[in-house]
Amino acid sequence: MGTSSPFIVPVITSGSLEITGSGKNVYITPLKIASETPQGRYSVILKGTEKTTGEKFLRHTQFTVSSKRQIVLIALSTPEFVKAGETISSTFLLKNNGNVTENLVLESKNAVIDRSTTLILQGGEEKIITVMKNTHKDLGKNEFQNVNLSVYNANNPKEIYNAYSSIKVIAVNPVEDDIFHRLPVAASVSFISMQNRGEYRDGFQGEIYSRGSIDKEHKHLLEFRAVTKNPTEFNSFTPYEEYFVNYKQNNFFVHLGDKNYSSSFLTEYARYGRGAEIRMDTKKVSIGGFYNHPRFFRDIKDEFNVYSKYKIAKESEITAGYLYKIPRRENTGVSFSTFRLDSDAHLPYVMGKFKLTKNIEVSGEVSYSKTDKTTGNAMMAQTIFNFSKISGNMMYMRTSPEYAGYFNNTGTFNGNLQYQVFKKVSIMVNYVQDAKNFQRDTLFLAAPYRKYLQYGIQYRYSKKGSLILYNGFQRYEDRLMPKEFDYKEQFFRLSLDQQLGIFQVNLQGQFGKTDNYLLGFSGNSSFYTVNISFEKFRTSFNLYGSYAVTSRYQMPNQKQIYYGARILSRFSDKTNFSIFYQNNYMPEEYFADRNLFELLFHQQIFPGHEFDLSGRYTLQRGELGNKDFIFSMRYTLRLNVPTQKKAEYTSLHGNISNLGVKKVEGIRLMLGNHLSVTDEHGNFVFKNVVSGEYVLEIDRSTTNINDIASVNIPASIHLTDKENTFNFGLTEAAMIHGTIDYSETGHSGFIRLPVEKRKKRTLLWKYQMENTLTGKWQFWEKHLILRICGPANGK
Incomplete structure (x- = not known):
């Protein structure tokens, strides 16, 4: 009995059968078909001999092995932990358990694969894939990080196989948690001076503000603020008493x-x-x-x-x-x-x-x-x-x-x-009508009465550019007496936004016909405006310019030019600087305080201490031409006030036992940022440590080169507010010599390799014993013979 493929093996290789004259019989031949057998047509060959006459015969029977697709992806090995700054290296086993050749694509979202990201895997073939991930050396706390590997067929990207491994990353310089829950509080004092309508005033103003939770569960939220009386007249740029x-x-x-x-x-x-x-x-x-x-x-x-x-x-x-x-x-x-x-x-x-x-x-x-x-x-x-x-x-x-x-x-x-009519085209309509009578606070002036309708179309011709066309009318009326403006205007507006490299450019043009109700005439009004902004060298720049010929105010065809600029520079995380200038404002903005010139400077002197300086020329609300000057110098102290104790100080006691080393005295141990040194009996203690999870390490420079711990070191230790103890021993390393003789399987009768093809390898290991009494290995379908030669010191 035989087959046309070595992957197909008859279970019964020989036998006998008696058939009477003119008789028929069925001879069943069970076959063992390996999972990696390629799809296709195969033959079973039956050879026979008639015992009496010696006549030989040969029969062929064909059958088909169909296709089978099965990918197996499992995490093979991964370190239990690595130190921050080291590289995580995880291995995954990728095997094609089907009988179809797979054209595979390998991906990892958070790590790097150590080989080509494409792989052709024959049926029954397997590969070990190594995935590596760098860790940040400045990690503040221990954390678990995942390493993943995704595999899919290039012709079927929706069928994805995933495997993960989780590794603990140990912080080299951990940041200890505060044992108190704290409430952020900012206290400041300002010196303010103001030239207000020809009269000079100055003085100091204090402020204290806080907002946050007062308990560690964040269930109780507290906010408070106290601002003393403003030494000058109130305006938008200085806080009001509150x-x-x-x-x-x-x-x-x-x-x-x-x-x-x-x-x-x-x-x-x-x-x-x-x-x-x-x-x-x-x-x-x-x-x-x-x-x-x-x-x-x-x-x-x-x-x-x-x-x-x-x-x-x-x-x-x-x-x-x-x-x-x-x-x-x-x-x-x-x-x-x-x-x-x-x-x-x-x-x-x-x-x-x-x-x-x-x-x-x-x-x-x-x-x-x-x-x-x-x-x-x-x-x-x-x-x-x-x-x-x-x-x-x-x-x-x-x-x-x-x-x-x-x-x-x-x-x-x-x-x-x-x-949105099309992907790049949309239509917009906007109508606003203000309420005329309302009971507003007198702290600020009200904006002018507005009534306007505008409708337009926007065309986004590229990702970085758009064009908008508007048409409509607008009605503006001054609420104060005597009125400065009262008009109705029909207008057409064009707006273009375009990004050119680092420059963001906005161009606007507006053309309208104005009915001036204040003076009883009609005329044309047109505006041309440009805005350019960009950012360079940690500094943002914004430039603005406008030219107008209007009939809105005191005369027809009145020419107005407005221009300005703002520069905001972030020199560093502790320092920023801002300067702003605008030559004038439109009369419709009279209700607000408006800066003509502004200079701001902020400096963090050192953590928790800040200094602010500002100077402004302003048009106060209601003013059209008289400028006032405001100067402010402010110092801020930021505190974190303890409100609740959320952790307790604890301690760790332990002993290093001598398992055959020269000494256990003077060994330096590290627990996060804490240090301890053993006494002559190997005792050590860490005091005043905040409860939490830490990693215990040995300073290897204080032990002999061959001394190793009886447990895994570095060791992860969780400290509670109760008694904490950790003991271990020190012993010497050993050498293991051995020979491995193995075959692919320990079972006979199924694709057994010839004796001459069996492999022999001799290995020499220096084995750092994690446990002095036991060493553990795992092998899959392999046989192991070891000759243990003894410890490294010859004993």
């Missing part, structure tokens, strides 16, 4: 002091004052309220608010509340609304937010107000939608003439829409 503290814990929040208190969009959108706020949350319901004494609005003396919020779903909720306002009787001060409270005001309100679908969200509010003489109402509705090609939002608000909330006697509609 004192507050707030505390938050899971489902509880309380605030005491100054803040912008807000009940709802319609009733009290933002009112800065001094008071208190409290809120309690459960899974579905929130209850809260506040008391506020406004500091920059003379119409209201005190106000109280309570509310309850119910969460319907994850992103849907409804809120019902009540706001009570107590007016000041004198009613003095600047206001942007002619409405005044004649008595205490009651304002119940209901608002809700609902996630209708994955792409659509709606929200709204209704409110009612009542005083002794008036009643009013208000409503607001808003929707936000976001689909793959179209997105936008719309908001409508209306209030009655005698509504006693934040807005009154006004209506407004705002919205924007963006539709």
Whole structure:
């Protein structure tokens, strides 16, 4: 009995069979087919001899071995740990258990493969793949790092085989954890001087601020701030006097002091004052309220608010509340609304937010107000939608003439829409209409009244460039008296954004026809603007220039030139510098404080100590031409105040026993950044160590060259706040000589190699014994013969 391939072996190689005259019989020949047998057609050959006559015969039977694909990828060996800065080397076994030749691609996302990344593997063939990964020597803590290997067929990249190995990386210079949980606190003192409308003032201002958790579980959050009175007139560039503290814990929040208190969009959108706020949350319901004494609005003396919020779903909720306002009787001060409270005001309100679908969200509010003489109402509705090609939002608000909330006697509609026609082309529409009457704080001036519609198309012609064309109209009206501008303008605008190397360039041109309601004439208005920004040498540069010929203000065809620049340089992580200049601002920006020249310098002197210097020429809010100067010098001290002890100091005791070495005295041991030296009996101790995980190492320069530990050293040790002990011994290394005689298998009858092809190898090892009593080896289908010659010292 025989076959046409050495990979196919008959189980029964010989036998006998008796057949009667004209008889038939079936002779079954079981075959053993190796898994790596290539696909194809094979023959079974039956040779026979008739015992009586000696006549010989030969029969062939063909059969087909079909294809079989099976890749095996396993982690073979990997070190238990490496020191930070060393290279991790892991080996993986890759074997083709199928009978089809595989064209394989090797990949590793976080390491380097030591061979070509393509490999052709025959059926039954196996390879050992080594993957290496560098570790960072400045690692602060011990950590586990993964090394991975991915294998897939070049013709079938979706069928991926993965294997991983995890290795512990030991920090050479570990950073010890602080045993205290600390709260960051910044305390500063500033010297501020200001030339304000011809009058000079200066003085000091102090500030202390902190925000963070006061416990190691981060469940209790605390924030506080105290800023003393500003020695000069308040402006946007110096802090205003403020004192507050707030505390938050899971489902509880309380605030005491100054803040912008807000009940709802319609009733009290933002009112800065001094008071208190409290809120309690459960899974579905929130209850809260506040008391506020406004500091920059003379119409209201005190106000109280309570509310309850119910969460319907994850992103849907409804809120019902009540706001009570107590007016000041004198009613003095600047206001942007002619409405005044004649008595205490009651304002119940209901608002809700609902996630209708994955792409659509709606929200709204209704409110009612009542005083002794008036009643009013208000409503607001808003929707936000976001689909793959179209997105936008719309908001409508209306209030009655005698509504006693934040807005009154006004209506407004705002919205924007963006539709992506093609991949590079999109259409945009934007409409804004400001509310005319609102109860704004007098701390700042209000922006001009705006009403504008613009629509346009954007074409992104490349990854680094786009072109936008706009058309529309805009209406701007000064809210203060006497008015500086009041106009309506039809315009067409072109905007080009392009990145050229390191330069980001923006060019704009606007052409319009202006109806000047302030002086009663019409004219043309055109603007040409360029912005160039780039970054080089850790410094960012931004250059701006604009030329305008307008009919918006005091005369037709009025020429205006605006230009400026900002340079921000980060010399290092501790030093940065900024300089800004702009020659003037458009009249529409009068409501804000505006820098004409600004110089800022920040320096960290050493950790926790910072110095800031600033100087500014400014146009204060409401000013059009009179410049003022502000100088500030600030020193900041940053502290980490301990609030809770999160760990305990502990100690490690141990002994090094003598297992045949010359001495165990004077051996230096290292535990992270801690050192200890053994006494004459091998005892050592580490004191005042923070609980945690460490690695114990031996300074090899303090032991003999052949001395080795009875356990794996370096050793990973986890120290608790209880008693910690670690003992081990020192012994001498040994030499092992041996011969390995092996065959591919210990079983007979299946692809056995001829005796003359068996291999013999002689090995000489210097074996560093990890355990003086036992040495362990593992072999797969191989036979081992060792001759142990004895220890290295001849004993």
